[in-house]
Amino acid sequence: MYRLDRRFVLQAVGVTLLLCGLALVVSMVVDQVWVVLTAWLVAVGLAARAVLLWVRPPVVARLDAEGVTLGGTLTVRPVPLRWTDVEKVSYDAGRLVIDRGGDTLVAFPTGYVGARAGELTREVYDRLNTAHGYRRFDPSAPQ
Numbered sequence: 001m002y003r004l005d006r007r008f009v010l011q012a013v014g015v016t017l018l019l020c021g022l023a024l025v026v027s028m029v030v031d032q033v034w035v036v037l038t039a040w041l042v043a044v045g046l047a048a049r050a051v052l053l054w055v056r057p058p059v060v061a062r063l064d065a066e067g068v069t070l071g072g073t074l075t076v077r078p079v080p081l082r083w084t085d086v087e088k089v090s091y092d093a094g095r096l097v098i099d100r101g102g103d104t105l106v107a108f109p110t111g112y113v114g115a116r117a118g119e120l121t122r123e124v125y126d127r128l129n130t131a132h133g134y135r136r137f138d139p140s141a142p143q
Contacts, residue, residue, distance in 0.1 A: 001059050001061070001062055001063075002059065002060055002062075002063075002113040002116055002119075002120055003056075003058065003059055003060065004057040004058050004072075004073075004074055004075065004112055005057075005112060005113060005114030006057070006114065007114070008057075008074060008075070008112065009053055009054065009057045009058075012053055013050045013053050013054050016047075016049050016050040016053065017047070017050050020046035020047050023039045023040075023043040024040075024043045026039045027039035027040050027043070058072050058073035058074055058075075059072050059073075060072045060075050060113060061108070061112075061120055063123055063124070063127055065083075065127070065130075065131070066082060067080060067081050067082040067083050067085075068081050068083070068124065068127070069081070070096075070098075070106065071108070076108075079106055081098060081100065083127055083128055083130075083131030083132070084131055084132070085100050085101070086098055086099070086100060086128055087099050087100065087101045089124060089125065089128060091110075091121055094109060094110055094111055094117075095109050095110065096108045096110055096120070096124065098124075
């Protein structure tokens, strides 16, 4: 399981805290009690979301014996892939490109996982080799 890199999480935390501050400003300028309470509840919820995002960033890549799911919250729409459906894998310009045959390519920016990009690429190759029962994919060989 690979989580979103902190540089992307920081943007989401910043926007969430801005909205939290806006809710607090609304609570200070409005006289109606129900609006003040609602604004405070919204502010507390947004602050909790910001802390949760910082402490536990969303998952952007899940790998298991059956396949991989690339994408998730704050990135691209999740795309599930079975290892046996993959025909070719390459790494190009900071993207992991998975060919499912025909005209179907899935390009996943490895920048989403930050420093663990090399680890993700290696694990994809290892799991593909295991799924196919032989050493079919080699990340050190030219693609």
